[in-house]
Amino acid sequence: MTDMSATPDDESLFGAPVSYSRGQKVVHPSREQYVAVLKQAIDAGYTMCSDLTAVDYLTHPGRELPSGIAAERFEVVLNLVSITERTRLRVRVQVPEADATIASCFDLWPGTEAMEREVFDMFGVRFDGHPDLTRILMPEDWEGHPLRKDYAIGRIPVQFKGANS
Amino acid sequence: MSVIRNVLDDGLGGIQHNFLTGKIEDLVKWSRSRSSWGATFGLACCAIEMMGTGGAHYDIARFGMEVFRASPRQADILIVAGRVSQKMAPVLRQVYDQMMEPKWVISMGVCASSGGMFNNYAIVQGVDQVVPVDVYAPGCPPTPETLIHAIETLHQKIEDGELMRRRRETGAGAEIHVTEIAAENSPVTLGATRGGVTV
Amino acid sequence: MTAVENVRQTSEGAQEMRPRSELGAKELMREVGSVLRMSEAEAAQLGQMPTDDEDQTMIINMGPQHPSTHGVLRLMLELQGETVLRCKPVIGYLHTGMEKTGEDLTFLQGGTNVTRMDYLSPFNNELVFSMATEKLLGIDGDVPERAVWMRMLLSEMNRMSSHLLFLATNGMDLGAVSMMLYGWREREEVLRFFQKVTGLRMNHNFIRPGGLAADLPPGWRDDVLSILEMLPPRLEEYDILMTDQPIWRERLQGVGVITAEEALALGTSGPILRSTGVPFDLRRDMPYLHYDELEFDVIVGSYGDAFDRYAIRLNEIRESIKIVYQILDRMPSGDYRIQNKKVTPPPRARIDESMEALIHHFKIFTEGFKVPEGEVYVGIESPRGEIGCYIVSDGGPKPYRIHMRAPSFVNIQALPHMMRGGLVADAVAVISSVDPVLGDVDR
Numbered sequence: 001m002t003d004m005s006a007t008p009d010d011e012s013l014f015g016a017p018v019s020y021s022r023g024q025k026v027v028h029p030s031r032e033q034y035v036a037v038l039k040q041a042i043d044a045g046y047t048m049c050s051d052l053t054a055v056d057y058l059t060h061p062g063r064e065l066p067s068g069i070a071a072e073r074f075e076v077v078l079n080l081v082s083i084t085e086r087t088r089l090r091v092r093v094q095v096p097e098a099d100a101t102i103a104s105c106f107d108l109w110p111g112t113e114a115m116e117r118e119v120f121d122m123f124g125v126r127f128d129g130h131p132d133l134t135r136i137l138m139p140e141d142w143e144g145h146p147l148r149k150d151y152a153i154g155r156i157p158v159q160f161k162g163a164n165s
Numbered sequence: 166m167s168v169i170r171n172v173l174d175d176g177l178g179g180i181q182h183n184f185l186t187g188k189i190e191d192l193v194k195w196s197r198s199r200s201s202w203g204a205t206f207g208l209a210c211c212a213i214e215m216m217g218t219g220g221a222h223y224d225i226a227r228f229g230m231e232v233f234r235a236s237p238r239q240a241d242i243l244i245v246a247g248r249v250s251q252k253m254a255p256v257l258r259q260v261y262d263q264m265m266e267p268k269w270v271i272s273m274g275v276c277a278s279s280g281g282m283f284n285n286y287a288i289v290q291g292v293d294q295v296v297p298v299d300v301y302a303p304g305c306p307p308t309p310e311t312l313i314h315a316i317e318t319l320h321q322k323i324e325d326g327e328l329m330r331r332r333r334e335t336g337a338g339a340e341i342h343v344t345e346i347a348a349e350n351s352p353v354t355l356g357a358t359r360g361g362v363t364v
Numbered sequence: 365m366t367a368v369e370n371v372r373q374t375s376e377g378a379q380e381m382r383p384r385s386e387l388g389a390k391e392l393m394r395e396v397g398s399v400l401r402m403s404e405a406e407a408a409q410l411g412q413m414p415t416d417d418e419d420q421t422m423i424i425n426m427g428p429q430h431p432s433t434h435g436v437l438r439l440m441l442e443l444q445g446e447t448v449l450r451c452k453p454v455i456g457y458l459h460t461g462m463e464k465t466g467e468d469l470t471f472l473q474g475g476t477n478v479t480r481m482d483y484l485s486p487f488n489n490e491l492v493f494s495m496a497t498e499k500l501l502g503i504d505g506d507v508p509e510r511a512v513w514m515r516m517l518l519s520e521m522n523r524m525s526s527h528l529l530f531l532a533t534n535g536m537d538l539g540a541v542s543m544m545l546y547g548w549r550e551r552e553e554v555l556r557f558f559q560k561v562t563g564l565r566m567n568h569n570f571i572r573p574g575g576l577a578a579d580l581p582p583g584w585r586d587d588v589l590s591i592l593e594m595l596p597p598r599l600e601e602y603d604i605l606m607t608d609q610p611i612w613r614e615r616l617q618g619v620g621v622i623t624a625e626e627a628l629a630l631g632t633s634g635p636i637l638r639s640t641g642v643p644f645d646l647r648r649d650m651p652y653l654h655y656d657e658l659e660f661d662v663i664v665g666s667y668g669d670a671f672d673r674y675a676i677r678l679n680e681i682r683e684s685i686k687i688v689y690q691i692l693d694r695m696p697s698g699d700y701r702i703q704n705k706k707v708t709p710p711p712r713a714r715i716d717e718s719m720e721a722l723i724h725h726f727k728i729f730t731e732g733f734k735v736p737e738g739e740v741y742v743g744i745e746s747p748r749g750e751i752g753c754y755i756v757s758d759g760g761p762k763p764y765r766i767h768m769r770a771p772s773f774v775n776i777q778a779l780p781h782m783m784r785g786g787l788v789a790d791a792v793a794v795i796s797s798v799d800p801v802l803g804d805v806d807r
Contacts, residue, residue, distance in 0.1 A: 049631055063737070111632070153467075306565075
């Protein structure tokens with residue numbers, strides 16, 4: 001579980017609370033602070049965004065978060081890398097289901113374009129300011145967002161030909 | 166006149182055979198089986214094993230298939246190597262439709278044969294939902310020996326002529342299942358028996 | 365509705381590019397990226413240029429089925445004559461829903477799923493997944509020494525086989541078809557070693573949480589040494605065949621140039637980033653396993669072009685050979701997996717003897733071992749770049765969310781920037797130098 005006890009209760013980075021997960025630093029900005037925190041991270045040396053993904057916490061709402069952060073259905077997770085300091089930083093932002101939009105990082109890192117499209121395709125989270133928010137992995141006219149927890153895996157029951165049916 | 170119409174409709178199989186045309190038809194089937202060209206439809210991991218089969222160790226050139234034509238117009242055998250996703254299925258059908266008769270399909274690997282380990286929303290559960298399949302080669306991925314076994318099975322059926330007759334009647338493929346040959350440490354030598362199968 | 369009609373209903377959609385003349389400056393700048401290659405004034409001018417019939421551009425489609433051996437990548441190229449102006453990679457033709465399937469498989473079964481993503485370096489996929497699971501379990505410090513060194517050995521041999529395949533496909537794409545045969549000839553030797561160790565030539569599912577599935581077979585040292593002795597003279601042959609050859613150099617030097625700022629902004633990693641001069645290799649900069657105890661060089665290019673990427677990968681094979689020699693010297697004896705009963709299945713013989721062993725075996729293989737709640741991200745250096753695994757666990761036996769940070773998915777974003785202003789024939793060279801694996805891209 002997230003080691004809340006190992007950190008001082010008010011540790012924060014760039015104005016957002018920090019937690020540690022298995023020794024990895026995680027910062028939790030709110031949606032409003034998101035872009036400002038990322039800009040400060042870039043200034044602090046985190047020049048590369050190696051990953052941008054999302055998690056649907058529909059069936060696991062009771063996870064641990066720092067105090068002051070309200071758990072929402074979706075969480076957008078970024079992994080930043082500092083080439084000079086050789087460290088990583090994780091950023092987790094809560095995104096509510098009712099208004100599943102968040103600012104796009106495209107202007108900060110153009111490399112997040114495909115990753116944000118994938119999050120939109122798989123979860124339905126929209127990114128404001130993204131130049132081309134269309135489906136990337138599924139066909140364009142696909143309905144539904146496959147990685148959501150209320151989307152069935154689509155398993156077909158396998159029937160054996162040799163069975164007496 | 167009727168002779169010409171028969172030939173146009175059914176190819177050499179439509180000729181009322183005397184011993185001379187019988188021999189010609191055998192010659193045609195013999196040469197078809199020994200110089201069939203594959204269409205490149207390598208999708209995923211099975212494509213790597215397919216390329217390995219074309220490499221120097223397993224060498225399907227000795228079976229006449231070293232040429233993989235990208236243009237479906239020039240290809241005979243469509244080896245569907247890899248998992249077919251929902252987005253790729255129309256493309257597969259298009260490529261199959263563009264191939265000229267006679268054409269055959271080998272479904273290489275479990276993902277192409279039945280959806281494999283990916284029983285979910287994204288993968289077509291078996292390419293026989295999209296194209297008629299003649300030989301299913303199991304394995305994940307099938308070893309080059311298995312693929313050669315599947316290709317040789319297909320070649321044998323082409324030479325016997327059984328495949329073309331069946332297709333005309335039902336429109337389905339031959340749907341032959343071959344057994345998987347486990348990988349072994351030494352490469353296949355021509356004429357060797359491996360797993361009960363002489364390659 | 366028949367199956368065929370069903371299929372025809374699913375269209376690929378209108379993922380098309382509109383002609384350049386219809387776009388505004390903002391759209392054009394987006395194609396260039398946030399690292400400006402044109403000034404604001406130039407960009408504004410382009411947007412307002414009148415449509416000139418002589419400047420009519422042509423949008424062509426390359427793929428998804430095409431003879432380049434990189435899988436089902438579709439590129440929409442906007443051409444003016446032979447020059448590529450803009451390019452849009454359309455992916456998704458191999459989307460397998462692996463992340464969704466991963467939520468349905470236990471942590472022990474997860475390796476089978478994950479290993480098929482980047483199918484040219486399966487050990488790296490399994491390794492990063494196992495490392496993330498071990499971190500969540502809290503046993504990442506307890507993995508036995510022999511298991512760690514074995515993992516490194518297999519990982520480096522995989523790097524060699526993946527780069528050999530890169531040399532083969534790169535050669536074939538540029539017309540040196542015999543290179544395809546040579547690359548595969550060497551790769552078969554490495555695959556034969558893998559098959560001796562793991563039982564399979566590809567997609568091994570051998571590196572599992574807690575260690576590996578089995579120990580190295582007797583005689584493995586001789587097999588590895590025979591490979592290591594065979595390779596350097598063959599690499600010299602490739603140097604003569606390709607590196608020093610004028611045609612090869614003409615085709616690759618200056619093609620697909622990308623600058624360091626662009627590479628960092630796009631998030632590329634691996635040989636692409638190193639070819640621009642940024643000496644970032646996760647094995648040395650954020651060491652995992654015991655790479656910090658080994659001596660090896662990180663190969664860095666200077667021009668950021670396709671030739672640098674080719675040379676980097678060729679020399680990385682040499683570096684991997686060096687590393688494997690060191691691993692051979694230092695391989696310790698011991699267990700090949702952690703002896704934690706909750707994680708490791710007991711040996712089959714013990715099941716007959718002990719009820720507890722039987723119960724553990726049953727629980728691990730049917731329900732799966734439970735992993736404590738939390739989330740973790742682990743990144744390692746695969747032959748293509750940084751491959752990462754982000755796992756969220758809710759305390760159950762199956763991952764709540766598993767996400768793989770695929771290096772090729774991000775590296776493909778660099779393609780439009782590399783192809784811009786080049787010729788169509790160079791487009792094939794550029795794709796080949798990026799070395800994408802579509803299983804990784806689409807997952």
